Amino acid sequence: MIRTATPGDIPVIHALVRELAEYEKAPHEARATPAQLHDALFGEHPAAYAHIATDDTTGEPVGFALWFLNFSTWRGVHGIYLEDLYVRPDARGAGHGKALLTELARICVARGYERLEWSVLNWNTPSIAFYESLGAHPQNEWTVYRLTDESLRTLGDPT
Template sequence: MTVTIRPATPADVPTMLGFIRDLATFEKQPDAVEATEPMLHDALFGAHPAAEGLIADLDGRAVGFAIFYLTFSTWTGKRGIWLDDLYIAPAARGQGAGAALLQSLAGIAVDRGYARFEWWVLDWNTPAIDFYRAKGAIAQDEWTVQRVDGDALRLLAGRG
């Protein structure tokens, strides 16, 4: 079996949205996905793309994806990559597609001169955590994520 990683194309949008829904179900939030195909298409391929995507093919069939976007570190003075989602279909796990996606993303960061490659992982997803540790990832446990959305975001913006 041969794994190949390629840039996502507009034709991949329906498949990617399917993977996003599968990931949300795995993460115990099956009703949380609000994205639509037009929204995802615009985010990846519109006039002002917000993110980039990669597809993992196994013997020519899409089995996973990664969506990432750029960050910036004032400490390093350089950009970085933030991996928003990485997902491999359960039937394709253990065949190298996840490792190939991580390697491709790290390669993009190195080739572009970026300082970092970062992502979140749910604390209960021990198989993923173990996989990431085996690839050299280091937990940033001293940092906590903060989020403002919905009504709280409007209130903070003075529009509530």
């Protein structure tokens, strides 16, 4: 079952983010606090949205999708950028990941959004195979760039 996250889900979303960071071999990079997640998802000006996948039998959360809107100047409409998709290892293979992506695709279609995009680590071959089985295509002609930490501060405040 997939449902929209509520403020009461913040502890589990935070835990799932931490588990995802461990899986991606970067736990030191996951610094978001529960308060930050709450503000981003449920504050005065929400910047992101989340859906929770629950076990069909127990109702316990087993995964999540956290996403936000992007905009295509070429298409002239919004799309969804999927920041995180994670299903706990013991719940994988039961359709939770597909159900989360299906819900996001449904939102795109219902709202007239023309893109659902995300990034995946090159070494994560199980996820790549899963995404391609759904019809997703890699955007090989693009390279992601990122400014963080000291580089971002230097560019943003060169004084």
